[in-house]
Structure formats: structure tokens, C-alpha cells
Amino acid sequence: MNMLVDGEWRTDAYQTTNEEGEFDRQETSFRDRIQDDPDAEFPAESGRYHVYISRACPWAHRVAMTRRLKGLEDDISLSIVEPVRYDDGWEFSEEYPDPLYGEEFLRDVYVRADPDFTGRVTVPVLWDREKETIVNNESREIMRMLDTEFEGPNGVDLWPEGHREAVDQAIDDIYDPINNGVYRAGFADTQEAYENAVEDVFAALDHWEEVLDDQRYLVGDVLTEADVAMFATLVRFDHVYHTHFKCNRRAIHEYPNLWNYTKDIYQTPGVAETVNVDHITRHYYMSHGDVNPKRLVPTGPDIDFSAPHDRDRLAADLPPALRGDAAPADD
Numbered sequence: 001m002n003m004l005v006d007g008e009w010r011t012d013a014y015q016t017t018n019e020e021g022e023f024d025r026q027e028t029s030f031r032d033r034i035q036d037d038p039d040a041e042f043p044a045e046s047g048r049y050h051v052y053i054s055r056a057c058p059w060a061h062r063v064a065m066t067r068r069l070k071g072l073e074d075d076i077s078l079s080i081v082e083p084v085r086y087d088d089g090w091e092f093s094e095e096y097p098d099p100l101y102g103e104e105f106l107r108d109v110y111v112r113a114d115p116d117f118t119g120r121v122t123v124p125v126l127w128d129r130e131k132e133t134i135v136n137n138e139s140r141e142i143m144r145m146l147d148t149e150f151e152g153p154n155g156v157d158l159w160p161e162g163h164r165e166a167v168d169q170a171i172d173d174i175y176d177p178i179n180n181g182v183y184r185a186g187f188a189d190t191q192e193a194y195e196n197a198v199e200d201v202f203a204a205l206d207h208w209e210e211v212l213d214d215q216r217y218l219v220g221d222v223l224t225e226a227d228v229a230m231f232a233t234l235v236r237f238d239h240v241y242h243t244h245f246k247c248n249r250r251a252i253h254e255y256p257n258l259w260n261y262t263k264d265i266y267q268t269p270g271v272a273e274t275v276n277v278d279h280i281t282r283h284y285y286m287s288h289g290d291v292n293p294k295r296l297v298p299t300g301p302d303i304d305f306s307a308p309h310d311r312d313r314l315a316a317d318l319p320p321a322l323r324g325d326a327a328p329a330d331d
């Protein structure tokens with residue numbers, strides 16, 4: 001796989017699987033924090049920070065969705081990379097330019113932050129215009145910073161007092177079997193590694209299917225960061241993970257609660273505009289030549305995230321900005 005080694009782009013530099021043929025996700029390396037404190041190294045200031053994302057990527061989706069739900073569009077700028085990743089890694093283009101430096105590749109942004117950088121060039125990236133560096137490139141941490149260190153006009157708090165432990169627990173619980181589980185299945189090099197991963201994916205989905213039978217969201221009646229993390233995987237599942245990553249024991253639209261939950265969140269005001277099914281499908285099927293050598297992109301499945309759902313039968317404690325008229329209608 002491709003990565004930067006001492007600031008130089010290498011296309012043969014790292015193995016995605018370990019000796020057992022299991023997918024091995026590398027640690028991210030920029031781990032600073034924005035803080036709501038004027039004296040902090042990275043203070044929470046409107047207009048200072050930028051996020052680079054891909055609309056295809058579920059990790060970047062957490063960041064885009066948190067920003068949109070909180071209404072931080074005027075505080076934190078965002079730009080998108082080309083959906084398909086070839087040998088040069090994430091690319092900018094005329095349609096999807098780098099608005100800060102006009103660079104050609106995202107790796108150039110990493111090298112600006114650290115000319116000797118060694119590591120993968122991943123999205124999301126949280127960039128500081130003032131110090132001209134990457135603050136952080138770990139989605140869970142960026143999501144938390146946007147959520148807790150910026151107020152936003154929508155009155156949205158995705159890590160609410162009284163639920164914080166449960167939210168963190170749910171994020172932990174879904175990470176390995178679901179968010180990363182689909183990747184462990186898709187990138188496995190042996191039958192055993194693949195089967196173990198698929199087992200984990202579906203055991204966890206079965207569990208949450210049950211939980212969601214009598215509560216609207218993962219930790220109860222409030223929408224939280226855990227739902228953002230879950231949604232980012234579920235909304236990609238039937239188009240890519242089911243087929244491309246061979247998680248095909250069942251599709252999400254065959255699970256009554258998970259499917260209605262996915263539609264419910266999709267229809268929460270602002271969320272639909274963060275979902276780009278074209279970028280999602282083209283990215284996965286065209287970027288992973290080892291998984292899909294002919295790079296053909298399937299035309300299905302024919303599912304509709306904006307179709308009615310049944311989640312209004314369950315209580316929801318949402319701020320007015322998230323109730324909106326995009327809520328499902330019975331007609």
C-alpha cells in the first residue's frame with residue numbers, strides 16, 4: 001500500500017495484513033486537540049480550522065456529519081477530495097480543489113505539516129490555517145473536538161451530560177466488529193480471517209437490531225456521536241460492504257430496526273447532504289484493485305434512504321433544529 005516515508009511517496013511501503021492474513025489498521029499520528037480555551041495551543045476559533053474529507057470515507061463522514069448537525073459550516077471550512085484513490089493516494093482536481101494551497105495531492109498537505117512525515121495519508125484531516133499544520137487526523141477525536149469545543153447555532157450536543165459513559169462505550173463496542181469489522185472482512189487475506197470478521201460483523205448487527213427494537217438511538221432517546229459512527233457504516237453497507245467486502249449474510253435493508261434506524265438518521269435535517277452514494281460506490285469498487293481487479297462498479301442495490309420509516313413509534317429527545325420538516329411523513 002502507498003504511504004509517505006520520510007516525506008517521500010512510496011507505493012510499496014506497507015502491508016495491510018499481518019502474518020495471519022488479518023487486516024491491520026495503522027495508528028494515526030497527528031493527535032493534538034482544539035480546546036475551547038483562548039490560551040490553548042489550538043484554541044477553538046471560528047474561521048481558523050479546515051477539514052479535508054472524502055465523501056466516500058466513513059471515518060471522514062463522522063466529521064462532516066458532526067459539523068453539519070451542529071451547524072458549524074461558518075466556523076470550520078470543509079473540502080472534498082476526488083472519490084477514487086489511485087497510486088498517488090487522495091487527489092485534488094478542478095472539481096475538488098485544495099482551497100488552501102492549490103496542492104495536487106493530499107499527501108502534499110501532509111508534507112507541508114511535516115516534511116519528514118512517515119505514515120499513511122488518510123482522511124479526515126483537521127488543518128490549522130494559523131500554524132499551518134495538521135492538528136489531528138483521527139476521526140473519533142476530531143468528531144469529539146467539533147462536538148465539545150464549538151458551540152454552533154443548532155443547540156446540538158452529541159456527547160450529552162448523563163450519557164457520556166454510555167456514548168463512549170457504544171463507540172468502543174461498535175468499532176471493532178462493525179466500523180472496522182467490515183474492513184477486516186474485506187481486506188482479509190485468508191478464509192479464516194475473513195470468516196472470523198464476518199462472524200463479528202453479524203453478531204454485532206444482530207445485537208444492535210435487538211437493542212433498537214425499543215429505543216430510538218444507540219444509547220436511548222438522544223442522538224449522539226455513537227449514532228454518527230454507526231450511521232457512517234450502515235449507510236455504506238448495502239452498496240459496498242455487502243458485496244465488495246463480502247459481508248453478504250444479510251443486507252441492512254433486511255433488518256427491520258437497523259434499516260428503519262438508518263432511514264431515520266438519514267432524514268434528520270442536514271444528514272442527507274453529507275451522504276454521496278456515487279462517491280461511496282465509485283471509491284470502493286474503483287480504488288481497491290486487489291479486491292475488485294476489473295474495477296467495475298455495480299449499479300444496485302435499488303434502495304431508498306428517504307422512504308418512510310417507523311421510528312416515530314419511539315421517543316426522541318432532539319433539539320428543534322434536528323426535528324425539522326425532513327422528518328418522515330406517513331403519507
Ligand SMILES: N[C@@H](CCC(=O)N[C@@H](CS)C(=O)NCC(=O)O)C(=O)O
Binds near residue numbers: 056123137138
Ligand atoms: N483511524 C483513521 C482512519 C482513517 C482512514 O483509514 N481513512 C481512509 C479512507 S476511508 C484513508 O484515507 N485511507 C488511505 C490510506 O490508508 O492510505 C480515522 O478514523 O480517522
